Amino acid sequence: MARSHPQTRSVRLGASAVLTAVGIWGFTNTLIKLSDLQPLTFAVHRLWLGSLILLAVLYATGRRLSWRTIRSSAPGGALLGIEICFFFSAIKHTSIADVAVISALQPAIVLIVAGPLFSERVGRREIAWTAVSLVGVVLVTIGSSGTPAWSLTGDLLAVGSLVSWTAYFLVSKHARASVPTLDYMTVVFVAATFVVAPLALLTGQPLGGVHASDVLMLLVFVAGASAGHLLLAWAHSSVDVSASSLIMLAQPVVSSVAALLILGEPITALTVAGGAIVLAALAAIVAKTTAAGEHDDVEAELPQT
Secondary structure, three states: OOOOHHHHHHHHHHHHHHHHHHHOOOOOHHHHHHHOOHHHHHHOOOOOOOOHHHHHHHHHOOOOOHHHHHHHHHHHHHHHHHHHHHHHHHHHHHHHHHHHHHOHHHHHHHHHHHHHHHHHOHHHHHHHHHHHHHHHHHHHHHHOOOOOOOHHHHHHHHHHHHHHHHHHHHHHHHHHHOOOOOHHHHHHHHHHHHHHHHHHHOOOOOOOOHHHHHHHHOOOOOOHHHHHHHHHHHHHHHHOOOHHHHHHHHHHHHHHHHHHHHHEEEEEHHHHHHHHHHHHHHHHHHHHHHHHHHHHHHHHHOOOO
């Protein structure tokens, strides 16, 4: 019997890290809507608090940022800052489930560019399962569009979030090939802060006016969201970007449940049906990815002829 290869374990751990990040984000995103702060005000405080935490951890571990690391990581930070502006604003304007569903269209974009950019193998089966999952996404969208929380403005902001998040995802995959996780995310958060703060001021959203209740929400959000970003950045080194983006299709389902439990946003029958289809397609693609890794491990243990 062939022994488990370290690469197989790495892929499984990476996939688990992405799934954990999805679960954390699904629940912490409800805090954006619960807070009375305007979206970019919330975003600025979330980012500078996260930056302080990461800088403290970085220096406590004896590590220092080089100019090479800063140059490699800053573009990802700029893109994340733009994405956060769109995403936080979208959540304030429409249902969380709807924002998450539109964001889940990311794999369709990633699959088009993953092969040329990262030399990853994207077969017909992956494309087919992606198409199936997108059918589920469409059903969820139709189901949520009839609820009181839906708005066209929010959906358009969510599309902006989708485009910028996809760009961040791909840029991060490239940067993480040479930059450690903690170093990368520290620069990313600092750079994102310098992007969002001016945008908040330009749109007339104050940087002050934070009450005690808002501080508690911000601290919980920062802890959860930062952990999710660290997990995703760490997973980039062991999971193909096409596979990790497909795993993130679970986020609309998690977000819908979280929004129902915490905000009372309704889940329609179409949302349930679409969520079931998304999860089924997700299970199929993850199973295939893991099986492919195990097959490669067995071949690696066979004697060369």
